[in-house]
Amino acid sequence: MKSLRLITPYFSENRMTILxxxxxLVAVDILQLLIPRVIxxxxxxxxxxxxxxxxxxxxxxxxxxxxxxxxxxxYVWRRCLIGTSRVVEERLRNRLFSHLQGLSAAYFDxxxxxxxxAHATNDVQHVRMATGMGLVALTDGxxxxxxxxxFMAAINLRLTLFVLIPMPMIIFxxxxxxxxxxxxxxxxxxxxxxxxxxxxxxxxxxxIVKAYTGEKRSKEALGRISExxxxxxxxxxxxxxxxxxxxxxxxxxxxxxxxxxGGRQTLRFxxxxxxxxAFIAYIGLLTWPMMAMGWVTNLIQRGKASxxxxxRILSTAPGIVDPPDARPxxxxxxxxxxxxxxxxxxxxxxxxxxxxxxxxxxxxVGIVGPPGAGKSTLLALIARRYDPDRGKVCLDGRxxxxxxxxxxxxxxxxxxxxxxxxxxxxxxNILAGRSAxxxxxxxxxxxxxxxxxxxxxxxxxxxxxxxKGIMLSGGQKQRVALARALLRSAPVMLLDDPxxxxxxxTGARIVDTLEQMAPERTMIIVxxxxxxxxxxxxxxxxxxxxxxxxxxxxxxxxxxxxYARTFRLQRLEEEF
Numbered sequence: 001m002k003s004l005r006l007i008t009p010y011f012s013e014n015r016m017t018i019l020x021x022x023x024x025l026v027a028v029d030i031l032q033l034l035i036p037r038v039i040x041x042x043x044x045x046x047x048x049x050x051x052x053x054x055x056x057x058x059x060x061x062x063x064x065x066x067x068x069x070x071x072x073x074x075y076v077w078r079r080c081l082i083g084t085s086r087v088v089e090e091r092l093r094n095r096l097f098s099h100l101q102g103l104s105a106a107y108f109d110x111x112x113x114x115x116x117x118a119h120a121t122n123d124v125q126h127v128r129m130a131t132g133m134g135l136v137a138l139t140d141g142x143x144x145x146x147x148x149x150x151f152m153a154a155i156n157l158r159l160t161l162f163v164l165i166p167m168p169m170i171i172f173x174x175x176x177x178x179x180x181x182x183x184x185x186x187x188x189x190x191x192x193x194x195x196x197x198x199x200x201x202x203x204x205x206x207x208i209v210k211a212y213t214g215e216k217r218s219k220e221a222l223g224r225i226s227e228x229x230x231x232x233x234x235x236x237x238x239x240x241x242x243x244x245x246x247x248x249x250x251x252x253x254x255x256x257x258x259x260x261x262g263g264r265q266t267l268r269f270x271x272x273x274x275x276x277x278a279f280i281a282y283i284g285l286l287t288w289p290m291m292a293m294g295w296v297t298n299l300i301q302r303g304k305a306s307x308x309x310x311x312r313i314l315s316t317a318p319g320i321v322d323p324p325d326a327r328p329x330x331x332x333x334x335x336x337x338x339x340x341x342x343x344x345x346x347x348x349x350x351x352x353x354x355x356x357x358x359x360x361x362x363x364x365v366g367i368v369g370p371p372g373a374g375k376s377t378l379l380a381l382i383a384r385r386y387d388p389d390r391g392k393v394c395l396d397g398r399x400x401x402x403x404x405x406x407x408x409x410x411x412x413x414x415x416x417x418x419x420x421x422x423x424x425x426x427x428x429n430i431l432a433g434r435s436a437x438x439x440x441x442x443x444x445x446x447x448x449x450x451x452x453x454x455x456x457x458x459x460x461x462x463x464x465x466x467x468k469g470i471m472l473s474g475g476q477k478q479r480v481a482l483a484r485a486l487l488r489s490a491p492v493m494l495l496d497d498p499x500x501x502x503x504x505x506t507g508a509r510i511v512d513t514l515e516q517m518a519p520e521r522t523m524i525i526v527x528x529x530x531x532x533x534x535x536x537x538x539x540x541x542x543x544x545x546x547x548x549x550x551x552x553x554x555x556x557x558x559x560x561x562x563y564a565r566t567f568r569l570q571r572l573e574e575e576f
Contacts, residue, residue, distance in 0.1 A: 105380070262279050336393070368530065410490070412493075417497050423465070429484065
């Protein structure tokens, strides 16, 4: 089972704890097997009327002592074995989360959030159950079952062989059903992931659902996937529902054999009444190992199915990786160059075609164009969210693929087109983990034209913004994202439509601030508002993934192309 390699290191790290737990578990099984022996001697003495009240008290005290030992040792093995399974759960979940954070943007373009959530919750829990109670039941079943058979054989070998007649049928049925159970667990988990995604999506978009009175459609969508989930579970229950009763049937069949054959031998005095009672007690103990086989199969198949699903994610290599022999990049000059760059998203048409751009250190370059022209994709390539299909993007003359990602990201402040805010305070969202810059918060907020808004809040920078910044307007969220970028003082600043959601007056103040900062860093600004680009040293016009125009504002305004037409329309809008 290839996916087992994911959890073997955790077992190796905790091998002494696991060994102690297994020793205590085996000791518990041995003590449990001694209780029928005590009962045997007590019954034999009672049958022979060879024991008094004091003797019965001794037998009772022995059973109490064994029970106390079982209780103490059971506590230890639960702490060791079940505790280790919790460690495995925690390590595996952290490893999965860490790996997801290292995957490239292209992976998340196709992955469903609900599926990833199911992996991090349901699948990890099933692995924990398989490594915890699965290990316990397996060990318990082997040790207790083997020892119980040994004790029964010591009493009467022939009777023991008759009792074991159902065992081959149990093994055969287990092998027959285990593969089917594994397949059904895979399907059930996949359906659970789909259901999680439906719920997540509807809750995330609850305001749109309510605005368009889509509650009924949402309920119907969830109803359909819930029915599919129920069907998958019922398919599974049809197998497991047969599996466990089958175990009970064969276990009780062994009991019937003991009562019939063992009872006859007792009447003929072939075995003593104490042996007969002990034999029945051992059959009772043997029932658990026989049941455990079914439970272990259930747990292991469910855990294996989940581990295989997790393994598929962990086996996915990041598309964007650090070069093995990268030289450190301290402080970039901000020299950016595109050399015959072409790029297309996975399975789609080319978004950029033969892009040739040179951005000098300290220059400000504006990019305009119709929706879908490739403007945001151009910025994403500079931040190395994706690698080009052909050509290369260079920073200070070095191919971005030759620079460590951590070094590259330290050189870039990126304001995305759709600002994302985490649940927390304004301060936490602007700092983005850079607690050392807390004293610069007011300055960054002022430069982003956010400080006056912050001062209006009763809690100031400690105001909680809610999930995805729901307590803020679109313009306020955009300014928080801008303040986050300004706080970094990076030599390269990428701004994707930074004033699209603010009013004209606020936008003008932000543009003035950016113009003052422009000489200190290389700045690339994508904007549909041409007013944001008035101070740019050069403006590029992109259409259908190509650069169709390039020049200053004055040159482009007089060219009669896309820029000139857009400029005239926006000027007319301002006049009216």
